[in-house]
Amino acid sequence: LGSLAGRAGAWIGLGAGAAGGVALFWLLFRLEQKFNLTWIGRMIHYFARDSHEALPALETRRAGFAEMLAEELAGGEYDEILVVGHSVGTTHALSIAARAIPAARASRTRLSLLTLGQTNCWLAAFRHAKRFHAEIAAAATSEDFDWLDFSAPPDAACFALTDPYTVLGDRRADRHNPKLLNPKFHEIMAPERFARATRNWVALHFQYIEAGVVPAEYDYFAITAGPMTLGERFAHRRSVRDFTRLRSRATRHLR
Numbered sequence: 001l002g003s004l005a006g007r008a009g010a011w012i013g014l015g016a017g018a019a020g021g022v023a024l025f026w027l028l029f030r031l032e033q034k035f036n037l038t039w040i041g042r043m044i045h046y047f048a049r050d051s052h053e054a055l056p057a058l059e060t061r062r063a064g065f066a067e068m069l070a071e072e073l074a075g076g077e078y079d080e081i082l083v084v085g086h087s088v089g090t091t092h093a094l095s096i097a098a099r100a101i102p103a104a105r106a107s108r109t110r111l112s113l114l115t116l117g118q119t120n121c122w123l124a125a126f127r128h129a130k131r132f133h134a135e136i137a138a139a140a141t142s143e144d145f146d147w148l149d150f151s152a153p154p155d156a157a158c159f160a161l162t163d164p165y166t167v168l169g170d171r172r173a174d175r176h177n178p179k180l181l182n183p184k185f186h187e188i189m190a191p192e193r194f195a196r197a198t199r200n201w202v203a204l205h206f207q208y209i210e211a212g213v214v215p216a217e218y219d220y221f222a223i224t225a226g227p228m229t230l231g232e233r234f235a236h237r238r239s240v241r242d243f244t245r246l247r248s249r250a251t252r253h254l255r
Contacts, residue, residue: 043088043122050091051126062092066099069111073100076108080229083113086209087157090115090149091123091132094164097145098135104145111145112230114223115178116208117158118149124167133168140165140177146231147177150208150218152185156201161240179239181218188212188219 049055072081085093097113104111123132139147140163151160161180163170185204186194190213197204209220223233 043119046088047091047119047123047126050123051129051132053131062095063099065092066096069096069100070103073103073107073109073111078109080110080112082224082230083111084116084224085114085118086116087205088119090118090120094120094139094147095132095135097147098139101138101142101144110229110231113139113145113147113178114230115147115149115151116220117151117155117205118162118164119158120164121159121162121167124164136164136168137170140170140175143176145177146229147179148230148234149178149180150183151180152183152204152207154185154198154201155204155207157205163241173241179234179237180241181234181237182240183208183218184216188214188216 050058053059069081069083072078083093083097085091093113093115097111100111120136123129124136139145151158151162153160161182163178163180165175165178185197185207189197189207197207211221212219217237223230226233
């Protein structure tokens with residue numbers, strides 16, 4: 001009897017362990033589905049390496065883009081050169097544009113920077129990212145180009161309506177750059193699609209570069225391919241500078 005009870009207890013323990021393992025796997029799977037934790041982990045690792053300047057091939061490409069941009073600005077052939085970055089690409093776009101500011105200062109061509117769903121604050125939060133800190137400061141304090149950032153409060157993959165220069169300690173609200181604006185996705189998406197997207201932050205995060213269902217002030221294709229410069233198109237809009245006080249109960253009406 002004792003031997004039989006021991007074997008039964010072992011099987012019960014094995015079954016309980018297996019059930020616990022399945023439950024843990026299911027929990028991790030659900031967390032991954034909801035928060036995309038592996039993507040977040042990869043991004044943190046990437047930003048950490050970039051902050052230590054441990055990605056030389058990437059830096060070579062950034063430097064090459066900045067050099068090409070400066071050459072085009074020196075030519076003065078265009079009304080505007082618009083640099084666009086989305087998501088993680090906003091860090092590259094900001095770096096490239098900031099390095100070209102001296103060329104923009106002497107050019108007839110207007111240099112503009114459009115960041116969408118920005119993650120600049122993520123890289124800026126790393127204290128070793130000294131180069132990027134200097135580029136943020138150069139861009140935020142320059143009057144020689146226009147920097148607009150569109151980031152939506154429901155988009156959990158970005159730092160919505162947050163000035164990356166404030167992450168570095170600057171609290172002035174009268175700066176020209178960046179102008180922080182809300183794309184108001186609820187106005188350009190079908191209601192049922194917007195409702196689904198607010199439960200899927202990955203889908204919402206890519207709405208910046210997709211067409212809306214109705215004409216609206218935020219129109220990616222009109223902004224990037226229309227006849228007006230970025231500064232002209234949004235000259236009438238004031239930058240959002242007080243979003244932090246609206247993050248809790250009042251967030252919904254900002255959508």
